Amino acid sequence: MNAFLTIAGQEIRDGLRNRWIIALTVMLAGFALSLSFLGSAPTGTTDASPLLVTIVSLTSLTIFLLPLIGLMLSYDAIVGDIERGTMMLLLSYPVARWQVLGGKFLGHVTILAFATFIGYGTAGAAVLLTSGTLDIDPQAWHAFAAMIVSSVVLGAAFLAIGYLISTVVRERATAGGIAIGIWLLFVLVFDMALLGLVVGAGDQIGSDLFSLLLLANPTDVYRLFNLTGFDNIAALSGTIGMMADVGFPPSTLMALQVIWVIVPIWIAGLLFSRKEF
Amino acid sequence: MSEPALTFEHTTKTYDRQTVLNDVMLSIPRGEVIALVGHNGAGKTTMMKLLLGLIRPTSGRVRVMGADPASRASLDSKYTLGFLPELVAFQQAMTGLEVMNFYSRLKRTGLARNGELLERVGLSDAANNRIKTYSKGMRQRLGLAQALLGEPKIMLLDEPTSGLDPALRRSFYTIISELKSSGVTIMLSSHALSELETHVDKIAIMNEGQLMATGSLDQLRQQAHMPVRIRVRTQDVSASHIADLLDGTTVSQINGRMVEFSCEPKDKMILIRRIAKLGIAVTDMEIELPSLDQLYSHYRGETGTGNTRVRLS
Known part of the structure; x- marks a missing residue:
């Protein structure tokens, strides 16, 4: 078997052994289930499909949780192995540096994808069972599946950012601190600052600049993809006006999400291959 | 004769402004066992890292079987290289056998002989226990077992006997002599000098990044005029x-x-x-x-002769 896959497999096995995978899956399923039942309570009996309501609430959950999970899984991946001494041994084997970094990354993405699919899938199935009808709009299913896939991509973007942090710093503690900072920045500070900018200088900044600024944050790209991509959801989540303003097709948004994965991991790979130990 | 297994040619390594290895000239013929001796910080681990291609020399050259170990092309040569790092560490949640299986997949050696290797280092009883439960000596032995994967032609062992009790040290040197008789080139570092005397062909005395003297114990004694x-x-x-x-x-x-x-x-x-x-x-x-200990302090502290460097500290 290829060294790349061997390393990915080792990372997954380690995740199973440390019960990371089971903990993540249970946590995501727990949050998703409670949100999809509580989330549908305020809407009462509306025309809105319960699945669409679930998508809106899970999108908010994802924006908070998956970046955090991604960073927590990955900030330690490189610098931790260097500190523990396992990296030096690994690199004495016939494996290229990109195989080490890429293999570990693939392992982590697999762990995250598994937890998300199972966790959110459970919520979807529960909604379906309790709604009492199997006659749910196929477009809603489509949107639900797209939401799960894009959630994994968002998690992968923050895994990639975590790998970049982990490659750059010299100490684990520093990596952990930076990871928290990055999470606060992208999940809380960025949107508040943007809001402040709009309120304070709304006249000066055009909608073009506003939308470009939104694209500079992977969580906003994810939000746009899920909340503006489908007409029904846009109406439900009150973002229909925003969609008109921003006006990016879902394919562009998905491509941007993927770019947010590729660029950080690619830079991490470049730095890692030149790193001295 | 064929080219040497390991070569340092005027090798210098500098971090920031600190010189950790200074103009080292050393070549080790195939099949020889050489010990690097010196204090912590003398440059022993740096030499190993250079041979593994983990770092590149600031100036000079390093060659392993004639090739630059930091080059992409030399990746294949690592199939026949065994390395035991100082303070070896493994994934805590894995068992000894799982660790061996993981590393043997990377070296493509097949898993069949891994149990045998664990037996050779005296770990067969603990093969299915997690590393978490291993003592320092057991981890060190597992480290040796993984270094033996794939019948290496070159072995680099950094402080291999640290954490081993006297009986295990003896069995370690038994393994070293078996390897030597099958033609493996071995470079090991140590500061437990007394045990090295009978087990190595050549000794390189390092101090503060400089190679103070090299030779067999006899040659070092002759040169030292002690x-x-x-x-x-x-x-x-x-x-x-x-x-x-x-x-x-x-x-x-x-x-x-x-x-x-x-x-x-x-x-x-x-x-x-x-x-x-x-x-x-x-x-x-x-x-x-004169014991190796005495020779070592002689070469560290006082003036050398011949090709050894003069250094007063």
Whole structure:
């Protein structure tokens, strides 16, 4: 078997052994289930499909949780192995540096994808069972599946950012601190600052600049993809006006999400291959 | 002859402004066992890292079997290289056998012989226990087992006997001599000097990034011109009488029935013959050659001769 896959497999096995995978899956399923039942309570009996309501609430959950999970899984991946001494041994084997970094990354993405699919899938199935009808709009299913896939991509973007942090710093503690900072920045500070900018200088900044600024944050790209991509959801989540303003097709948004994965991991790979130990 | 297994040519390594390795010239022929001795920070681990291609020299060259270890092309040569890092660490949640299986997949050696390797280092009982439960000595042995994967031609062992008790040290050196007899080139570093004396072909003495001296123990003794001490015990005559009989020699110590002479290594046999001629007046004799410990402090602290560097500290 290829060294790349061997390393990915080792990372997954380690995740199973440390019960990371089971903990993540249970946590995501727990949050998703409670949100999809509580989330549908305020809407009462509306025309809105319960699945669409679930998508809106899970999108908010994802924006908070998956970046955090991604960073927590990955900030330690490189610098931790260097500190523990396992990296030096690994690199004495016939494996290229990109195989080490890429293999570990693939392992982590697999762990995250598994937890998300199972966790959110459970919520979807529960909604379906309790709604009492199997006659749910196929477009809603489509949107639900797209939401799960894009959630994994968002998690992968923050895994990639975590790998970049982990490659750059010299100490684990520093990596952990930076990871928290990055999470606060992208999940809380960025949107508040943007809001402040709009309120304070709304006249000066055009909608073009506003939308470009939104694209500079992977969580906003994810939000746009899920909340503006489908007409029904846009109406439900009150973002229909925003969609008109921003006006990016879902394919562009998905491509941007993927770019947010590729660029950080690619830079991490470049730095890692030149790193001295 | 074929080219040397390991070569350092005027190798210097500098971090920021700190020189950790300074103009090292060293070449190790295939099949030789060499020990790097020196304090922590003497440059031993840096030399290993250079040989593994983990770092590149600031100037000079490093070659492993004639190739640059930091180049992409030399990746294949790592299939036949075994490495035991100082303070070896493994994934805590894995068992010993799982660790072996993981590393043997990377070296594509097949998993069949992994149990056998664990047995060779005395870990077969703990093969299915998690590393978490291993003692330091057990981790060190697992480290040795993984270094033996794939029948390496070159082995780099950084402080291999640290954490091993005397019995395990002996079995470690048994493995080293088996490897040596099958033609493996071995570079090991140590600061447990006394145990190295009988087990290595060549010794390289390092101090603060400089190679102070290299050679076999005998060669180092010759170069160092350190005195051989010969201790003689008497029964009936006083020690001073013996000293008088052997005039022209240096007496370094004398008390009651014991006298200690010291001489240049080359004059050792002459002195021994003279002592032997004294007949039954001498009841016992001990010869003390300079130990590696003494040689080491000699080469670290004092002036060397020949091709060794002069350094006063």
